[in-house]
Amino acid sequence: MFDWLPFEWIAASRFLREGRMQTAAIVLGVSIGVGVIVFMSALLTGMQKNFINRVLSAQAHVVLLPSEEIARPLRDADGVAEAAVVQKPYQRLRSIDQWQKIEQQVAAMPQVKVVSPMASGPALAVRGDAVRSINLAGIEPAKYFRIVPLDEKIISGRALLGTEDILIGSELANDLGVKVGDKLRITPSSGEGLALKVGGIFDLGNKGANQRNTFVALHTAQSLLRLTGGASSIDVSVHDVYAAEEVASAIRAVADIGADSWIRTNAQFFAAVNAQILANVAIRFFVGLSAAFGVAAVLVVSVVQKSKEIGILRAMGASRGQIMRVFLVEGAAYGLAGSILGSGLGAAALLVWQQYVRNADGTPLIPIELDPQLFLLAAFIATLTGLAAAVAPALRGARLDPVVAIRG
Amino acid sequence: MPPGLEATEAVLRLEGIRKAYNAGRPNEVEVLHGIDFIMQRGEFCALMGPSGSGKSTLLNLIGLLDRPSAGRLAIGGRDTTGLDDRELTRIRGHQIGFVFQYHHLLPAFTAEENVMMPMLLDRGHPDARMRARAATLLENMQLSDWKDNLATNLSGGQQQRVAVARALAMNPPLLLADEPTGNLDSVAAQVVFDLMRRVNREQGTTVLVVTHNLGLARQCDRIVEIVDGVLTGDERLTLHNEPRGSRISSPLQ
Ligand SMILES: Nc1ncnc2c1ncn2[C@@H]1O[C@H](COP(=O)(O)OP(=O)(O)OP(=O)(O)O)[C@@H](O)[C@H]1O
Ligand SMILES: [Mg+2]
Numbered sequence: 001m002f003d004w005l006p007f008e009w010i011a012a013s014r015f016l017r018e019g020r021m022q023t024a025a026i027v028l029g030v031s032i033g034v035g036v037i038v039f040m041s042a043l044l045t046g047m048q049k050n051f052i053n054r055v056l057s058a059q060a061h062v063v064l065l066p067s068e069e070i071a072r073p074l075r076d077a078d079g080v081a082e083a084a085v086v087q088k089p090y091q092r093l094r095s096i097d098q099w100q101k102i103e104q105q106v107a108a109m110p111q112v113k114v115v116s117p118m119a120s121g122p123a124l125a126v127r128g129d130a131v132r133s134i135n136l137a138g139i140e141p142a143k144y145f146r147i148v149p150l151d152e153k154i155i156s157g158r159a160l161l162g163t164e165d166i167l168i169g170s171e172l173a174n175d176l177g178v179k180v181g182d183k184l185r186i187t188p189s190s191g192e193g194l195a196l197k198v199g200g201i202f203d204l205g206n207k208g209a210n211q212r213n214t215f216v217a218l219h220t221a222q223s224l225l226r227l228t229g230g231a232s233s234i235d236v237s238v239h240d241v242y243a244a245e246e247v248a249s250a251i252r253a254v255a256d257i258g259a260d261s262w263i264r265t266n267a268q269f270f271a272a273v274n275a276q277i278l279a280n281v282a283i284r285f286f287v288g289l290s291a292a293f294g295v296a297a298v299l300v301v302s303v304v305q306k307s308k309e310i311g312i313l314r315a316m317g318a319s320r321g322q323i324m325r326v327f328l329v330e331g332a333a334y335g336l337a338g339s340i341l342g343s344g345l346g347a348a349a350l351l352v353w354q355q356y357v358r359n360a361d362g363t364p365l366i367p368i369e370l371d372p373q374l375f376l377l378a379a380f381i382a383t384l385t386g387l388a389a390a391v392a393p394a395l396r397g398a399r400l401d402p403v404v405a406i407r408g
Numbered sequence: 409m410p411p412g413l414e415a416t417e418a419v420l421r422l423e424g425i426r427k428a429y430n431a432g433r434p435n436e437v438e439v440l441h442g443i444d445f446i447m448q449r450g451e452f453c454a455l456m457g458p459s460g461s462g463k464s465t466l467l468n469l470i471g472l473l474d475r476p477s478a479g480r481l482a483i484g485g486r487d488t489t490g491l492d493d494r495e496l497t498r499i500r501g502h503q504i505g506f507v508f509q510y511h512h513l514l515p516a517f518t519a520e521e522n523v524m525m526p527m528l529l530d531r532g533h534p535d536a537r538m539r540a541r542a543a544t545l546l547e548n549m550q551l552s553d554w555k556d557n558l559a560t561n562l563s564g565g566q567q568q569r570v571a572v573a574r575a576l577a578m579n580p581p582l583l584l585a586d587e588p589t590g591n592l593d594s595v596a597a598q599v600v601f602d603l604m605r606r607v608n609r610e611q612g613t614t615v616l617v618v619t620h621n622l623g624l625a626r627q628c629d630r631i632v633e634i635v636d637g638v639l640t641g642d643e644r645l646t647l648h649n650e651p652r653g654s655r656i657s658s659p660l661q
Contacts, residue, residue: 004533005533005534006532006533007528007529007532007533010528010534014516014517015516017516018515018516308512309514309515309516312508312512312513312514313514313525313529314473314497314500315471315473315500315506315508316500316501316506316525316526316529316574317497317498317500317501317502317526317529317530317578318497318501318529319493319494319497319529320493320494320497322529401474402473402474403468403473403474406473406508406512407464
């Protein structure tokens with residue numbers, strides 16, 4: 001006996017050892033439940049993180065755009081609408097009013113990390129007979145690369161942007177048959193074109209993006225798109241990506257400008273994630289509930305089996321509280337042991353899953369990190385669940401009539 | 409009450425104790441019909457009576473394992489009527505030692521741990537003092553060599569000696585034994601009985617023992633008889649008519 005152990009722990013451990021088959025069965029049951037929960041939670045978190053990483057590596061957290069020109073119904077003096085049908089005006093390619101001032105204002109906000117102006121618009125890329133429609137984005141590399149690390153995605157050439165340089169995606173380079181150093185003619189939808197030299201070819205990990213996206217220096221885009229001195233949008237990155245929408249509304253409040261957060265532009269994804277979280281919570285809840293009922297059932301049986309011992313202990317001066325705590329300790333022990341074994345099972349399942357479920361290129365489909373916090377949380381909740389499940393059986397044991405227990 | 413009796417308060421005092429099982433239900437049955445009974449400190453008393461006469465019922469009431477339907481029960485001068493479960497448990501732990509017929513040891517614990525249990529329940533954690541006391545008690549029962557054996561690995565006589573040692577662990581003023589020798593052969597029965605008798609002589613422990621064995625009963629200070637829930641006899645033995653170690657068994661058995 002360990003002297004620091006109180007009576008309740010000593011008795012609980014003896015009873016658990018005495019009924020080792022029952023103990024083993026229920027601990028296994030709880031651990032399967034915990035394993036499922038750990039596995040699912042890690043998978044879901046991994047999927048979310050993975051998606052968010054992908055989205056955010058190619059997109060600013062908040063994009064500022066000129067406020068839309070708003071159409072209002074034509075009304076007469078009495079407020080009666082004369083023209084019922086209101087058409088949205090054609091959104092011309094235009095610059096944000098006083099964008100330098102707004103850039104400064106936004107950059108001064110404490111939540112904001114980097115602000116990067118951009119002049120972008122549609123254009124055609126021509127080489128010989130081949131023509132492709134592209135999106136031409138004029139950027140200030142020093143700022144933009146801190147938002148989208150394009151320089152890290154260059155697969156050929158360099159991420160330098162002189163006045164006559166252009167960075168294109170690998171798909172476009174293939175389609176047009178160009179290499180680094182080749183010339184490419186870029187023609188905007190209206191006006192004169194310009195011959196630019198391919199300075200680098202990048203791979204954004206997405207076919208569409210590699211086909212359409214091209215980058216030039218800001219002033220090059222300004223002159224090609226006839227946005228002299230202007231910026232059609234401003235990219236913003238923030239410190240807390242999940243607070244992007246709040247930052248966007250804060251910006252809208254201080255400047256007459258449109259601000260879209262990545263959370264809003266990926267609303268569909270978040271709706272899907274929320275549905276998944278809800279389903280996951282429901283599954284976790286019911287798995288936990290079934291484990292709890294398993295623990296309660298085993299303890300009810302154990303109380304009946306131990307009723308004679310309970311009676312003897314009561315005759316020797318055991319209080320109701322002491323008897324009750326013995327079974328509470330048993331319940332908590334089932335939960336704790338189950339969660340330790342279950343965390344092991346869950347972690348093993350995750351490793352196996354990661355080993356076998358892979359992308360075509362051999363990288364794991366979803367990179368999963370085993371967060372120790374998840375295991376601590378699982379242990380904590382499972383112990384608490386075991387404790388809660390033990391309350392009813394423990395009360396029953398404590399209320400047992402010692403005379404009946406001893407005679408029976 | 410005659411003057412002077414208050415001064416030496418009885419260890420045990422029962423007044424008009426009644427006990428009905430299944431009270432308030434159609435199968436209600438009264439088992440004890442008004443028992444008056446007093447035990448003074450240091451008495452060694454046998455309780456005899458035919459099967460079903462209410463001996464165990466009475467012992468369970470005295471041991472505070474059950475509550476009487478009517479009457480007053482005082483232990484060490486303290487009236488137990490109206491005490492709550494916590495207080496009854498406390499008195500049970502400190503004032504009363506219990507030995508049952510079927511030794512009732514805890515099978516998951518060793519002999520020593522069984523003897524320590526009442527002290528452990530009282531103090532919460534094991535300590536060296538408890539262990540020393542358990543060792544002394546087991547030595548007195550000639551069980552030192554068996555202290556680390558699980559209770560289930562001991563013979564019937566050994567188990568009952570462990571049970572007596574356990575009942576004495578808290579050094580209670582009152583020891584209750586319900587047919588402690590009922591399951592033992594006569595040699596083992598005499599050994600257990602002698603151990604209780606010795607504790608009674610050396611510690612002044614008051615002992616009430618239910619037995620069907622007239623030979624053993626004759627070695628007590630007093631024999632009380634119960635028939636159909638009523639005390640019908642109360643005989644004080646001042647001399648031992650039977651030689652010690654008698655193997656004569658009662659015709660009741
Ligand atoms: N829980 C109970 N419910 C109903 N009746 C009971 C209960 N316990 C005991 N009885 C009845 O009370 C009577 C006395 O029982 P008790 O056990 O006190 O007798 P006893 O004198 O100890 O007998 P024995 O010598 O056989 O042990 C018996 O008729 C028994 O059937
Ligand atoms: Mg009986």
